[in-house]
Each structure stands twice: as structure tokens, then as C-alpha cells.
Amino acid sequence: MRRELRSLRSEKTIVLAIAIQLFIAAFSSFLVVGLVTMYDPSGVDGHEMEVALTGEDTAELLAAADRQDGLTAVSYEDRSQAHADFDTGQVAAVLDANRDGDDRLVVRTTVPDEGLATTVLVVQLRETLEAVEHQERLENEDRLAETPLPIPEAIDASPYVGFTYTILLPLLLFLPVFLSGSILVDSLVEERQRGTLELLRVAPLSFVDVVDAKLLATAALAPIQAIAWLALLAFNGTAIANPLALVAFVFALALLVVAVGAGTALAAPDRRQAQLLYSIGIVAALVVSVGLPEHPANTVAKFAIGNPTSTTWLLLALYCLLAAVAVSLLRRGVRRLEPESL
């Protein structure tokens, strides 16, 4: 086991592995922060856009637009003047609001074709119009079977909380687990192909001991990295509610995955097939786990945010049990295996 860890250290692969994880995390966060900022105008501070309102019935729109962050509405009597100002860039959009025969408000919206800015603008206009729609519905109350529920006041909430707990954290906790499995597959396949497993037979160790040591060494890497990630997230202000449960979860999962990886490496004829089987197996397991009452990623999110249900705890116990079963199965299989046959 010590030898295994030493070889990992000497190859600096762990450094590389952590750098890669950091990179992937940074990359996905970068994308999400960018996208969220784009679709959430409140994230764009101090960027007021003026829109022109024309038509017969603008009072409600005017009020709604002024309540909307980042929008200022200007009333125009003259429709062509509004369009002229639009063409010169003085207003960002023209909204032409009229009543139709059924007393519905028909809003004809003209926005510029200008990429990202338009996206932000359309999001804001949609929210404004939805506010108007809600208002109008309340006025139609007597014609509706059910009155729409009042919508709570908007507050300034971080839009990243959901992403952090449901995507980023599971990603950070699962990546080390999969890498551990991959390392073990490589390690065993290589010993087989180079014929160095024969040499280990001379050592005063049984083959089971060798596999055990490799298993523990690689599986232990995952919870260590998980602890580091959790500490880093906590340092950055993301509260982690059940760190112990999460670390136990990662360790159980790592043991399970590593045991499966070891089995694959011993059964498959060469590295390409071992890695193919292993990676497809992981992906398939992730897909199949949708059938569980809780997806593993959801389990992680619930533990971390502090709302685990009894199902969540039961699943944690199940994963621990599965890990124990997988390891004991592997040991039994290895004991029966003739090292010479490898």
C-alpha cells in the first residue's frame, strides 16, 4: 500500500488530478455564473435600459416597468417618434400596447438584434409583462374558476445556491471517486501486463493482501480530496451541514467503485477494454441510479444543505452495505484466482 502511494506521489499524478478537478470546477462555475448573470438581470448592476411605451393603454405597463429592476419606461404619444428614437439608440425597445376586442392587452414588442444585450432585455421584458399579466388576471377574478395565488415579493437571493448544492458539490465529490477507480484499473492492468504481479508473489504477502492494499490506498484518496473540497467550499461561505455523512458517503462510494474497477481490471484482457468497461459501467451506473428513490447527486445535495430525509440516511447505509459486499466479493474472487493465470 505504501508503495502504491509512493508511486502516485513520485509521478505527481495526484497534483495533476487535483489541478484537473480544480480546472473543471472553475470551468463549470465560470459557465454557470456567466449564464446566470445573463439570464438574471438583477445580477447586472447599474445597467438601466430605457424602453418606449406607445399605444392606447400603457398605464399598467408603465407601473410594472418601473417596478422592474434595470428597466425605465418612457411614454411616447407618437408611435413613429418612438421608433425613430429606437433607431438612433435612445431607447432599447418599443412596446406598443393596445386593447383588442376581447379587452385583452396586445403588446407589440420591437427589440434590437444585438446579441447578449437583447437576451437580457427580453428577460426583463418578460418579467414585466408577466407582472402585468398577473395584475390583469386579478382584475378578471370573477371570470376565473381559481384566483391566482399572490406572488411573494421578490428579494435579492444568490442565484448560485441551487447550482452549488445540486451540481457543483456532487461533481466535486464524485470526480475523485471515479478517478480513484480509474487509477486502480490502470495500476492492476499494468502490473499484469508488465508481469510484475509475479514478483509480488515472492514477497511475503498473499495476492489478496496485495489487492487489498491497492484497494485501500486508492479508495482512501477520494475522501481525502472530498474533505479538501468541503473545507474549501466552507471557506468560501457555502455552509456544509453534514460533513461527516458526506465523507462517509464518498468513502463508501469510492470503495464500491474501486472494487468494481479491480474486478474489471482482473477480468478484462487489456487496458483498453478494462477502461472501456469501467467508464461505460460508471456512466451506466449513474444513469441507472435515476431509478433510486434519490439520485446520488440529490443525496449529496440534501446532506450538504441540511435537509436529509430518512430515505437519505437509509441510502447512505445502503451504499455502505454495497461497498462492504463488493469488497468481500472481490476478495473471495481474488482468493480463488490463480495468479499464474493472469
Add this chain to the structure above:
Amino acid sequence: MTDGRDPDAGGADGIAGSARPAEAETGGLRGRVTRTLRVARWEVTRSVGTVDRKTILVVLAMVTVAGVVGLAAVDEGLALESELYVVGVDEDDPYHDVAVESTAFRPIPLSDVELEDGSEDGNVDVVIADDRIGHVGTNGEAAYDAFRGAVETYNERRMAAEADETAAYPVLVTLEYQDRDLGDPVGGDDLVDDEEDSTDLEPEADETATDDGADDDAVDEDDSGTDDREHGADGEVDDGDGQADGAGVDSTVDDTDDDELAVPDVGGGHAAEQTAPGTPGTLSPPFPFQSLVLAFLFVVPMNFVIQAYGSTIMDERIQRRGELLLVSPAGRLEIVAGKTLPYLLGLVGISVAIALAIGGGLLSIGAAIPIALAFLAATFTGAMFARSFKELTFVTVTISVVLTTYAFVPAIFTDVTPIALISPLTLIVLDLQGDSVRLAEYLFSTGPLYFGAAVCTLQGLGVYREEDMFTQKAIPSKAVDAIVSQIDAISRRVHAYASPFVLSALFIPFVFAAQLLVVAVFFAVPEAIALPVVFVLAAAIEEFAKSIHVYAGFARSRFDASLRVATVLGVLSGLGFFLGEKLTHAVQFVGLPELTVGVAAFGPALSSEPLVLAALFLAPLVLHVVTAVVGALGAARGRTSYAVAFVLATLIHAAYNLGVVSLVG
């Protein structure tokens, strides 16, 4: 290299056995091609042969199970957010149903709610009591915000079930996109392309005519009907708008007295153009990244193919298996080319298939190929350097991550800045958007990758020989070996002193790509932080490229470690780099120096004053020579002094860049 061939050495092996007829055609181009193709054929048959039936069956079984379960669960989604938040609400509260319907919330009765520390924390995130909604704890705000969204969704669902549609949907919206030329009242007519058609979807023709000053609109107006149809039939990649257009409350369209009805909904080429009146909720903002996501499809299979490719190269190095091929009549270039060919062809085939599937043209394929080459070349070198499969796994993952970033991140800025063009993915995005690309832009975008792939392959080929393939050496020492083998090759052909000159110039594509990546990564960072970092990093990259091969030469005793030799090598290295860099000034054709961060990396745009021009032209020469000499002097004395000299040279370089930019800018 191939002098010591012994065609009979591998006689026992089937591979070498079938190679015998090749002896007749050893020389000439035809012989080379034949041998390359033969190695390629072996590679294919061997790869196919080693995949046994059991593996295929297991893989198929797993894929089938995953597919069935995945398809069954596709309606529910991944449910990652399911029951993420807890809301305390009594059953008779109107909001109780909201919490029940929304998957992200788990309702508990108010009697079970426990609040601690004066309602600072507790077992709930949101509490609803007496028609008031409050939030608790650190994640309460986010939960409250999510609950607000859930109420909106709940209302929408109730309204959709209403019988009286006009009451349930009292607001109708149409959305249209209109080009406008800001600050350029005269020009811009040439920019009027078919995208302008979107304005023609304007149902009331007279309004367009009066309100739009641009006369081209009035001209287009007459044939707007046909234009629209053409546009809709373009087969452009616009999955998004079909949904947006169709999602409107179609049954209510009849009620409106507008003449929009006369115009069939041909769904413009634009994302989410909404001509039929719909509810506000159906307004979907244009998604500018759609083409980007599609372009990303090209990169995904490459990540998988290089895994297999890395394995096959690595396999040759385990148990000295590659020796059989090395002693065959095929030279190492032919062996490597033959082993690579099937994977390259496979990637090209996949790219063509993807291009056909998503409607990309020749340009998309032409832009995908250099990315594929770069992936394969980097993996080849990585597999030559790696000591074990474990290390190879990390090397390939690193290559995947770095190259994917290099391709993906700049492409995000496709419509924002010309710097996006450093990634060939941008070309694919442009192609998918229907824009045309100039040849210079194609070369700018793909050139570094072509060159980079070539240099990478050369490095890998340098160590494709017995003494490096089958020994365990650390990656840095292998890299030094690879460079030294290039030095040897150049020394044999020209002169020992020519190597720093040539190698400095050869490394330019890497320098160029690395600097562009630095610029792209720091593009989004505030300039106050980005500029100094970019200055230092750009300088460090250049200094490294100028000195690493000199260091390699000294470390393997290819040069005398004397002051004179070090100076000469430094001067030559600086000169080579300077000339190479001038070539890359093709950058300026694309207008990159307009970007402040670009100036930091590449130096200011050339001024029109002849004196300034000459000074600006020669100053970098002096700089490169001076810093290269500093680096070379350090390199001659061993690793530690090389590190010190490298830092020193970087600082000099950065200071110079800063000085020039502040002088000119």
C-alpha cells in the same frame, strides 16, 4: 535511425512475417506509403481482434440497461433538486399545494417547525403562516426565491386549466427583432443580409415603411412573403424557435382582429422570433450559445478517441512490444503515421457525420480537423513520455481538459470580439450561424493548431526509439531528451549552433497559442488585475520557449558550458524567436491589437511614423537577444541558476513590454 534494420528479426511474429513482401519496395515514396498503410491495417485488425466477444456483450448489456432506464426516466428529469428545501406550511394554507406540486420542496406542518436562536436557524428554510412568507437560515433566501418561482409555475398551471381563455391570458405579446445601425447613418447597407428579413415579418407593412428610415426595408417589403419562406426553409439550426412559436396560445389567435393571421407562421431564421401573439410566458430570449453547444459536439468524440489512441501507443512501449515494429523495414515516421492514420480517419469520419447531422458545411469539417490533429499529436507525445498507464490516464485527461478549454472558452466570445477566432470552434459557430469566413481568418484560427500538432509530433518522434521507449524516465527528463533529439537532428543536417535558432522559431506556435489562451482566460477579468498578470505570463511563456532548448542542450552536454558558447546560443535563439514572431504578426490583420489585453501580449500595433516604426521593429530584436542571452548564461550553469536566470529574463521582458505599451499607448 533505420540503418540497423533487420527484416528477419521478427520472423516468428505474424506481423513481421507478412512484412516480407515489402522488402522489394523499400525505397521511394510509394514504398513509404505502402508501409504506412500496412502499419495502419495492422493497427485496425489488431484493435478489432483484441476486443473479445465477452467485452462487447457486457458493453452492449450495460448500454441497453442504461438506455432503457434512461429513457424511462427522461420525463422526470434527473430530479437533482428534488426535496432540496423544507417549507413549513399547514395543510389548509393555499400555498400548501404549491409546495406539494413543486418537486424542490418538502412541506412539513407548522407544528413540526422548530426554530432556534431566535428564528436564525431551524429545520425549515421557508415558513408560511398567517399569509406571510418568511425565510430561515443561511439558505433561506435562495429557498424563498425558489418558492416564488414555484408559485408562478403553480399559477400558470391553474390558468392553463381555465375555461375562459381570454380571462386567463389577458396579455398577448408579439416580439420582433430589428437591426439598427447605431452611429453609422451612411454605411451598413452592405451588412444587410438575409437576417434583415426578420423585420419583414412585421405584419403591418405600412408601419415598417414609415418607421424604418432605411430604404432597403422598403425594397425588401414586396417580396417579403417569398423571403420569409426561403428563410424558414433554410434548414438553419433553430430548434429553439419552433417551440417558442408553436407554444403560443394558438387557439386564441383567431380572436385577435389583427391581420397577422394572414401570414402563415414560417418561423423566421431567428431564435425565438415571435410573430403570433403569445402570452408573456412564451417569450423566450434568444439563446446566443446554441451554435456553440452544437459546435462542442465536434470536440466530444475526440476525447474518447484519444483514450484508445494513447493506449495503443503505450502498448508498444510495454514489454518492448514496439521493438518488432522498430526492427521492421518501416521507418519510425511510417510506423507512427500508420498507427495514427486509422484514428485520424475515424475522427474525420465522425466530424463529417456530425457536420451532416447538425447542418455544418465544409468549413465546419475544415475547422474540426486541426482540433483532431492537435488532440492526436498531443496524446502521441504524452503517451511517449508517460511512464505508466496511470500516468497516461492523467496525461490524456490533462490534454482533454486543456485542449477543450482552448477550443471552447474563446468560442464563447464569438460575436463579441475578434479574439474568439483563436479557436477553430469559433469558425464552426460562425459556419452554423451562416456567416462566412475569410481565408486569413481560417489560417489565423487553425494555423497554431496545425503547427502545434506538427511540432508535438516531432517531439514525440524524437523519442520514438529504443533507448527512450522502453525505459522509465521522469517526464521532464523525457522532454529534455525529446528536445535534444531535435538538436541532434538539426546538428547533423546544418550545424550545432543552428538548433537554438530553429527551435526558438519552431516553438512560436506554442507561444502564440499559450499567449492567446492567457488573453482569452483573462479577458473576462477586470483589466486592473488582468493586465499585469498577462504581461508577466506572456513574457514568461516567451522566455521559456527561448531558453528551454538551450538548457536541454547544456543538460545533455551537447554544448560546451562556456561563457562564449552560451552567449552565441543566446543571440541565435533570440534572433530565431524574433524572426518567428514577426511572422505571427499576421495577427494584426485580424485586428486583435485593438484589444488592450491583446497589446499586453503581442505588443502595440505598428505606428505609421517611419522612425517609430524602425525603432519598434528593432527594439524587440534587442530585447529578445538580451533576454535569451540571460537565459542561456543561466542554463549553462545548471538547473538552479537556469531557474534564476529565467525569472530574471521574464522580469526584464515584462518591464520592457510595459514600457513600450505605456510609451506608445
